[in-house]
Amino acid sequence: MNHARQCWKWAVAAGIAITTVAPIASAQTYKGEIIHPMMVTRTGPFATASTGVIAGQQDYITLVNMQGGVEGYKITWEECEFEYKVPRALECYDRFKGKWLMVYPNSTPAIFALQERVTKDEVLAINLAGGRSDSTDGETFPYLAPVVANFWAQATSTIKYIAQLEGGESKLKGKKIAYIHLDNDYGRQPFPMFDDLAKAHGFEWKSWALSWPALEQSAAWVDIARRYKADYVIGWLYGQSCAVPYTEIAKVGYPMKKYIGSLWCGTEDDVGPAGTLANGTVTANYHAAGKNFPVLKEIEDKVYKAGKGTTDPARIGTVAYNRGVITGMVIVEAMRNGIKAHGAPLDGKKVRDGYRMIKLDDARLAQLGAKGLVPPLVFSEKNHGGMDAQVFQSWDGKTWKTISGWIPPNEPMVRAKVEASAKAYRDQVKSGAPAK
């Protein structure tokens, strides 16, 4: 019965495997050290951006540790691979439950799925320039935060940028704007904003939805450029779909600088594959690219010289990497404030309070060596961020060149939307209806 022996063999193997896993489930924080679990996506279609962001965050934390840590506490991180998949994200969250100080999945779908859990466990989940746009309202969403420009803010400042090119918002009247987007949480959030803006400025907009992975967009582009004859095209794509439009644009002969991508298509990897075709294309961004910032120099000199870097040094200063560094700053700053206010050891709630105390104004940013990397980030209980400006950048074939100043969102309009949406959410929760 060697078959049966084999069964035992496998049973034993499984047993061993499970016992190796078991300890991870139990959570405890060690003294003198801050444990910071991280959700990462190192495999699958979304690994590209994520690996850069993770590297930036980890390198920044390493730098902080080398400079004595946060209020004397060193930060150590544990990774949890979730492949940008919602079920895996939930598993990761539960696996490290009790250890979380701040959750940053870098995935809007994951944020939506985690909302219930983090709110119950009082852990702040952030998604820079993503997640729920209405989570700008920190009172309604005490444990969610978009940190920088939320999707609605992005939409308004992108329209403002177009207005600038046209020479004034009045000039938008009668213009045709095509909106080509992924058909999901992320691609659809700007809809209501565009409706309001169109009403306000008297332009016309039309949407072209693409289902993931949106690797084939030719028909949509023929329609946009040849029949609809859009004056501008705003793209709200992600991942590989960012690189697809350029062959189409070349083919339909659409002026490259009139295609404006969202900041999620704003990394080098998003346009690189298109080669020279993408030259002159424009995307938004919520921070500056390049590495002429003291903090990045420090990382290069200290972290990488010491061989503690977590990625190819060539990635330093790339958009994805800088986003990681900024995320790191926000997280570390929140931890610092948390310890200052409530003392160690930290927990989710303390860090959340710390987040609400963040005051990264130019002075503070200068101290951190990041002046000009991001617009000032100042949060409060009411304001979890999301009202920030965007900068616009143009691709020259090798790097992103900034071609605009910081263009703030249309704050009153975004506020109105956030408040309306937050109110609707509160009512729905009260009435027990499904919260959207």
Added chain:
Amino acid sequence: MGELMFGIELLITGMLIGLMYSMVALGFVLIYKASSVFNFAQGAMTLFAALTVVGLIPHVGFAWSLLITAVVMCVVAVGAERIVFRPLMGSTQLTIFMGTVGFASILEGAAQMIWGTRPHGLKLGIPHEPLMLGEVYVSKPDLISAAIAGLLVIAIVLFFKRTKIGLGLRAIADDPAAAQVVGIPLHRVWAVAWALAGMVAIASGVLWGSRIGVHFAMSLIALKALPVLIIGGIDSVAGVIVAGLIVGAAEALGEGYIGTHIGGGVQDVMAYVVALLFLMFKPSGLFGQATIQRL
């Protein structure tokens, strides 16, 4: 431009893309004909091939990288035959299908282990300015890709008609047992089928790569081939060409005339809707052989 011209341009654009779907579908057909197995790994093979090509170009140049990749894909193919087929021989179609799913997982993992997770450009130096036929714009790269796809399909057809191995493949497709009896070496023929599928993977990997860049999500292009398979008839090489044209046209026209009124996003569904219609009315596809069950 006029509605008509617009329609024509849409149609041409769609059909050219359609031919590129046909090329991907061809990979499935090859393996299906040889072993009546639905090879889910075809997409992963395409990704793997494309990543290998672009990964090698900086070191050895385009021509050599194609050659080396061809060799690599042959090795992969034989490997597939060894680790997926030989041991699973005699299992049900479903089991073997699952085997190819596992194999796909291995290939995808390996591809990212070896070549990393970052996307790459792959330019064939074809000018991108459109060809102007009056008001109608036609993409040169798509024209060339479509042409290559067409040639590839013709080559494969000839291969089946003329070569010994090709005939062997057909014999096996018709009746594996009998084929073995008359001494056709199953394993070798299968390995060849897989190798050919590998070559198809390279071609589609390179041509699609030059269109959309080489990136993990590329393996998803394979899904576009399924409606083509159904419409063309899974066992018909010639069918995939016609089917590709149909699917491409349906997608483009659907997007341009239906999608535009409901906010887009119908393109991918169109292909499947058309496929379903075919399944309802012509289950064995345009060129597939209908079958009668004997008692």
Added chain:
Amino acid sequence: MANEIADSTPVVAARRAPHYPGTRVVAFVLLAAFAVVAPFVLTEYWIKAIAIPTIIFGLSAFGLNLVTGYAGLISMGQAAFMALGAFTAVIAYGRFGLPLPLAIMLSGAVAALVGVIVGTPSLRIKGLYLMVATLASQFIIIWALQRVPWTGSGSFATLNAPPVRIAGWDVSTPTDKYFLVLAVVALMTFFGYNLVRSRVGRAWMALREHDVAASVMGVSMLQYKLMAFLVSSFYAGVAGALVVFGHTGAASVQEYELDVSIKILGMIIVGGLGSVLGSYLGAAFIMLLPILLAILMQKAAAAIGGTPAAVDTLANAEHVVFGALVLYFLIKEPKGLAELWHRLAAWVDSKVYSFNGAQTGGKK
């Protein structure tokens, strides 16, 4: 095509000679007992992140096994049916305030209804063609769920469910949710277990093995093929509702895309076509192995100093190992993990009841 038709019906573990119930009964009692005490002996992580999703997907896999394993009709739309269930659950329970049990039933019913429609091609086509037909439905259903505004998956494509209450019982803690899920799954497994041993189950198997002979024996092809799809997608719908009420608390199409359908198909193939137990074993295998591997890989990475290259490589190695293990089991156990267990049980029996070990010492 010729051999495609012939091969398209999965060959499954044939009924084996009867064993002394011993091992199985004991195992079942132990399992049942463990299932009940689990929440009190396991950490929250194991309940919330491992047990609940595994048995929910086990249920869905069991449903798929009814149509694919028993009736021999390949279906690749199971995830879409779960999505239908999930959305129905949120809308029925949340928007229209139906009582929970009704909402769950309705989720099943809606999925079942669509399932019958999706199943109609099965009257004319088999094997790969049917596979792609159902796969097409998978895409179309998901697309529709996203595009029909009424579903509410408008500018936020995710629907959150309100707190779960059932007749005054607040299903809030993981333990509560676990028992809710466990109760439903146990009930439906019992139902399905009886079903496959009844005239209905036999009719399905007969259709699978030889549909012409079956109809000559008086089995209505139309009725029973569609019934198979109906029951199967009902199970999927309920599973989808359980995902909402017992696991994620939200319905979102991203969780039910094609790869999930393929996973569920994988569960029954690895677990054992035409086997109730296999559905759950397979679910455990496909759901837990990647997590297990991910953790092992991370530990390995940490162990070797976690150089960035190593971290990335090992993360991707997870997929390689996963694929390899799937292949290994398909090759070693073509009839699925259930067969492994049956042999193990037979072996134990033969040791325990050594006096008739000859008969019960496992088939083969």
Added chain:
Amino acid sequence: MAAVLAQHALLEARNVHRSFGGVVALAGVDLAVNPGEIYSIIGPNGAGKTTMLNAISGVFRPTQGSIHFNGRDCTRLRTHQIAALGIARTFQNLALFRGMSVEENVLVGRHALMRAGVFECGIHFGRARGEEKRHRASVAAILEFLGLGHAAREPADKLPYGLQKRVDLGRALAVDPRLLLLDEPMAGMNHGEKAALMALVTELNRGRGITVILIEHDMGVVMNLSHRVAVLDHGVKIAEGTPAQVSADERVIRAYLGSEEEVH
């Protein structure tokens, strides 16, 4: 003559045509089988014998003509409905349900006689339970009758060929048929087995009053068992009558010699 017989014929086929693509398998065949008789259909290969059985058992519909069972037109009925009328058949190539045990195979034959719906079967209560008990009992009886009792729980496809043929027959008997169609039941059997099976068929016919339509190549068997014999050739009935009459008919002999197959 057919018209006269129609009064008391159990099964009557009128001018049945069937063609596949261009190939004509049946070109206007009339049959009238009386209750309680054993009626054999013989003829060279490709004469259309099996096609005739398929037409009767509803596997194919005639392209033309009609089939009446017990005076009722069942030409348009679906296959499973015909089974419900009490017409059962065996298969040339057995067509057993491979994945299932002998008992289950035969139980499928009882399908049309059972009534429980999905829900009842699922909760396995009330009607479903009692019914299952009853029919398992009657299946056990059938298996005993066929000498398969010991093999009830064996997987059907693991049995020796001879026993598999009995399972096939058992399946048909489980339908409680009034008319039993046997498609070359003796094929591939040795003398002993043939003798046993012949005894069995006789028992079914005499003892249980089951009318039998038999397709068989072994002329010895045919001549022995049948009350009447019909001869098909190229889809046409060229002769009908008692075994003696038929074997004397020179058209028959020509037909057989024409297709070099000897008659014993």
